[in-house]
Amino acid sequence: MPELPEVETVVRGLRKSVLNRQIRKALYCAPHLQKINTRGFARNLRGHRISAINRIGKNIFMGLDNNALIWVHLRMTGRFLIVKNSMEIDCHNHLIIEFSDDVNKLVFRDVRKFGQFVYIPAKKRDHFFDELNIGIDALQISGDQFVKAVKSRNRMIKPLLLDQSIVAGLGNIYVDEILFQSRVHPRQISSGISKHKLIRMHDNMHKTLRFAIENMGTTFDSFSDVNNEPGSFQSYLQAYNNEGSLCPRCKNHKIKRIVVAQRGTYFCPYCQKLSR
DNA sequence: CTGCATGTTAGGTT
């Protein structure tokens, strides 16, 4: 259930393990992932070299040497794994990529089947990007851009930060952590937050995401990098999933759980007061 | 059995 740091961890692993390798064969296996037409997908990959691997928000883009693109979204439980050629059969594997060098294989595994991957021919790239409607990556957005994006809207700050068309990459965990550090209530209306506070929030966002990437992301259950190694950022979480424990800042109030934007939301009612 | 889950979106209503 990856957010920006987890997706970045996967992308870095992919760069190390499959960049510049030539695809010998791709096998698309049933049962199918949802809502996508993947007919012809496997055939399109055959013989091509993976020439670039990039990320915007939670989206992964694998560039091929014919200028086509493979777009991948892991959604909740999607995973990329490098496995031995002798890998045992797993009913949750949906795509297997074999390489000409035959060193190992790349598989896409997804228990809940929300994940998606789509082949985009070179001439459809621009159109595809327009349709995706991704905002500025959370690690790329400048302080000024962030302040403008937040203050120009009249919505609760948490749903705004979760909106991938505005800032791309944040999910439920990191939004709660960033709001906790910034002492902003998740239901605070965005336009009313001071510029000063937003600059601090932007700074907290960058620091938190970078530190989480250094820790290879957060693993509660299924997340791992391409080598099946879990992340370790979960031991640094201050608010998320800590209902009832003492607030690490005021050390006097308990972390509370409420529901905002239909998501479990953790915050300190003393440090993060709803103003006005 | 119930409720919940690191994501997103179609289809409503206000």
Add this chain to the structure above:
DNA sequence: CAACCTAACATGCA
């Protein structure tokens, strides 16, 4: 049009 709400997707776990 902007913002908000609900249900839905498929599966596993406490």
